[in-house]
Amino acid sequence: MAKVRMGMVGGGEGAFIGAVHRWAAALDGEIELVCGAFSSDPEKSARSGAALHLPAERVYPSYQAMIEGEAALPAEQRMQFVAIVTPNHMHFPVAQASLSAGFHVMSDKPATFTLDEALQLRELVNETGLLYGLTHAYTGYPMVKEARQRVAANQLGSIRKVVVEYPQGWLASAEDEADNKQAAWRLDPKQAGISCCIGDIGVHAANLAEYITGSHISKICADLTPVVPGRQLDDDGSILLRFDNGAKGVLMASQVSVGEENALKIRAYGDQGGLEWSQQEPNTLWLKYNDRPTEMLRTGLPYLGTLAQANTRTPNGHPEGYLEAFANIYMAFAGQIRAFESGCVADERSVDCPGINEAVRGMAFIELAVAASNSEVKWHAFPDHQAT
Structure with a gap:
């Protein structure tokens, strides 16, 4: 073929x-x-x-x-x-x-x-x-897919709290922009749009939260800031979330978090258990409980679900990272x-x-976050652009 x-x-x-x-x-x-x-x-x-x-x-x-x-x-x-x-x-x-x-x-x-x-x-x-x-x-990481399947199978019970964070430090000062093509266009409204940080990485965090929980963000309260003087677009953001299943959440995205590399991390808590996954330790998914020991699940082992196994290439113990997830x-x-x-x-x-539906939701999230940050109103409803 x-x-x-x-x-x-x-x-x-x-x-x-x-x-x-x-x-x-x-x-x-x-x-x-x-x-x-x-x-x-x-x-x-x-x-x-x-x-x-x-x-x-x-x-x-x-x-x-x-x-x-x-x-x-x-x-x-x-x-x-x-x-x-x-x-x-x-x-x-x-x-x-x-x-x-x-x-x-x-x-x-x-x-x-x-x-x-x-x-x-x-x-x-x-x-x-x-x-x-x-x-x-x-969403291409095997253990992210495992997290999604575990939530869908109700192994954590009803999800009621989501905490997702995406801190980076590569734009922490004005000097970081000098002769940096990647920084220049992301900070330019004519090329990046109305947001730098939320448009670049915050939208990834929002997508990850929706993918794993299987729920949609329904309302947000946002505070976006250009921390470094002279910038037109945000380089830091804090957002409160409400989901359509009743869960509440917190999203933090920042490109001025000194010392951080690409520290995307999510925790989701149901009424029976919780989970934790970190992009910088992608082969591990933690499941947490009040009534029994914490479980550590690892990529490449036969107890994982069908999607995790279908998206794993190497035997357990061999790291599968960013390129494999992209692939x-x-x-x-x-x-x-x-x-x-x-x-x-x-x-x-x-x-x-x-x-295409994730594409629409991503752009709706970015525009809503900017509008909410510029408003004195606390909660802003996610626009109802129905999937077709």
């Missing part, structure tokens, strides 16, 4: 996340990068494509040229989906053009620049019937594409992939 063919927009020289997407997509040997428009600068795009050993005729000066050029190729040669790894402001136009031309889309998050764009994108996905994936990669998102999406093109129903593993 031939590999699924991927084109990429963005992710050229000097970019961070583009390489992560390429490594993840290639990990299982199911996806092949066949073309790209790697920069808005045609010369940089050409250099990046050459460094990736792509044929010169499949390296394009713009995303528009790539979509047009690929659409003109025979079906068995052209790309099947587009991976979007640009700054936020370009996510929607590239996704819109790709879907309109008949190509599936995998996008970095947040999905779009605004919520209105995300809603337009969902309409287009529904109209075309094409596939859309979103790289909320932390699980791509592997699921490749499975969806194969099912789509063969007219079959996608299997459980392939369906378990963030999509």
